[in-house]
Amino acid sequence: MQIESFKSLLPKYKCIFFDAFGVLKTYNGLLPGIENTFDYLKAQGQDYYIVTNDASRSPEQLADSYHKLGLFSITADKIISSGMITKEYIDLKVDGGIVAYLGTANSANYLVSDGIKMLPVSAIDDSNIGEVNALVLLDDEGFNWFHDLNKTVNLLRKRTIPAIVANTDNTYPLTKTDVAIAIGGVATMIESILGRRFIRFGKPDSQMFMFAYDMLRQKMEISKREILMVGDTLHTDILGGNKFGLDTALVLTGNTRIDDAETKIKSTGIVPTHICESAVIEL
Template sequence: MDKVSFFSIVKNYKAVFLDSYGVLKNHQGLIEGVVDTIKLIRDEGIELRVLTNDASRSQVQQVQMFEDLGLRGLEEKEIITSGMLARQFLELKIKTGKFAYLGTENSANYIMKNGLTGIPISDVDIENSSDVAAFVFLDDEGFDWHRDINRTINFLRRNNLPIIVANSDKYYPISRDDVAVAIGGISRLCESVLNQKFIRFGKPDSQMFMFAYDDINETGNFGKSDILMVGDTLHTDILGGNKFGLKTLLVLSGNTRAKHAEVKINSTGIIPDYIADSILE
């Protein structure tokens, strides 16, 4: 598949959904030139949403993070996170009690609602935990990997309750060539050990795309053919966009490297409509 210019493609759409990591920023910070790209999108009158599987920050914190990196002007409503969807699930399904979690206190505080208290798995009394109403995989920090992953598995073996994965990413880049295991990867390990299926939020599942689609249609009139999904990862961004019926553009500025792109596309069968080096030209 021949590469295209992002600028030439995006002008054919009324809305664009952008992944965050690998599209707008990377391990070094904001990708140089992104500020100008966002300005072009706005100047063209194209509706913008950032769809991220990051469950560790609220919308307010996401806006502040981008401002600290040098990208100003994003609005809270323009950022949609997997943590938002996990919070919404808890609000609808779990009314009272506690939820145990694997992750940081900050991410737990974000998805917490009135009447529900978060407790880290390290503080859970595994033998006396009847007041725990749900378990949430939040992020890959804030716990001892050896002790607390084992505690998680043993706790879940003893209890039949909703198990939520707030970030389905299996890994994320920490340098040009290296990655770190994300909470989605840890949750898959636990699923395999327990022989269970957990409730997942974020790309590639449809909830995030439906939320974004409904959101832009509150003030506009958009069909799926009017929207371009842009991401750097085949199994989340592109697969999710394809399943939801959007045109998809794979950028080679993040998880998918140019030298591996063709092989990965052929081996997975996940085919983007377009490929571009980045959103910078």
């Protein structure tokens, strides 16, 4: 397993796609020095996007969260989130009525579409269940698990509607030792109980890469060979980037540690083009 310097990879590419969690930040805050990477890219005239499986907040709120940590290079227009794909889906495919959700009120806010009423699952009852046209799973907080997961199972048994989950992770790191069940994990639970599969937006699915690639092509002439996807997770970032035809770089600052990288690559058959210790560039 050959470890390369992240900086040494860059000359080949016109644009870099970054995953967020495990690459730019951890449960602890920003990766020290990560702002240098963006300064360097700007100095070199290279473009970048953050491609993130996050449906809990709008791009504006996500950008704000970086600004509060002192990373000002990440603006809302640089963020492609699975929440944005979810919003596009609701716009195109849900024809009025209610979209029920599991998550915080805030996570539902930015999904509001013309003629659509967003209601938490807890607010669905016999009087309005007939108007529910979709269910979206957005965040693991903001609802009572016992009551609302039971309600969700019954809602999906009674109404033949699409269920969308904008997150493919089962857990996320909470501290150095503990994880929390992510809304993607909650979705997996309900799928296994109902024996059906939900619609999932987010890496490794190609749709987010396509969204970013489309935005790029409106600005410049670029081929897939000139884009590098950088991520910490084999089965989302690296698999998704590979499948879309991009070069990929695995960084060891998140879900994949230096001592299990080789084993994981071997057992999954998901092979990154490059492996780097971190996406931080020492200036």
